[in-house]
Amino acid sequence: MRLTSLADYAVVMMAAAARRPVGTRLSATLLAEETGVPLPTAQKLTGRLAAAGLLATARGTGGGFRLARRAGEISLADIVEAVEGPIVMTSCVDVERHDCALESACQVRPHMSVVNGAVRGALAGVSLSSLAEVKA
Amino acid sequence: MRLTSLADYAVVMMAAAARRPVGTRLSATLLAEETGVPLPTAQKLTGRLAAAGLLATARGTGGGFRLARRAGEISLADIVEAVEGPIVMTSCVDVERHDCALESACQVRPHMSVVNGAVRGALAGVSLSSLAEVKA
């Protein structure tokens, strides 16, 4: 019930990126220095974030990346899912993975879907722009 | 952003226990057979749940355990915390663990507290009695 430090780093990096003026050219090195995240780890994260469509990348010398969408259009859930994969409380909720010992007799599963939606909603309700604001 | 299978098992076991009439004498063996959870794992879980005050245990031949409180007074958050420890999204939220690279300059932390509360609230709002109900 805690998000991995990878996801934690990703959130901090994205917030730092959102604090820059839109269109600013960013690099993994820059964000690593600014956030204190180890450079190799930052590179790994940018890769995942780009693969998820949250960052638009450009290779080459003058390359780098920028936010693919406005900060207000990116939610905390998007970032977490980009790094950790789908948000699912239990494997029961995952699409077609019947490894429950009780199979269909499991009475808890339908409730889990509700809980899952509530948790995901809590994360989806927080936009990156609000995270970039300086104060609470 | 997913709870461990240990916590998953614990929820299923507690739900199975809540479905029994109040005061019924339960054992780890019984719940293991009913839920399909491996017996040693079930024993480990009952230990943690008892240590958290969710189960009242009795040793000896006629021993076993029962719910320490009414099912309506036990929330999903209680179970998860009993197995996984405190619910904290990031280490920042944890009490006095300043290992953030940015230390106090981290602008994201105050927002995390809000998110943390929202997620915890989603889990605390689900009681064990509702989980024990047969239908969604």
Add this chain to the structure above:
DNA sequence: CGCAATCGGAACGAAATGATCCGATTTAGA
């Protein structure tokens, strides 16, 4: 045309989780 700087993926090591086993404690019955 060569060089520098960047992203992208692959391999390694470490930590935590999950499953298993054995010992300590307690009560029921003889």
Add this chain to the structure above:
DNA sequence: TCTAAATCGGATCATTTCGTTCCGATTGCG
């Protein structure tokens, strides 16, 4: 009172995932 069965409790070991690090592919500039 003593034996014995049944339970909880803690300690040990394999497995998986996470986290870090390193190296190759690609692109733009001099």
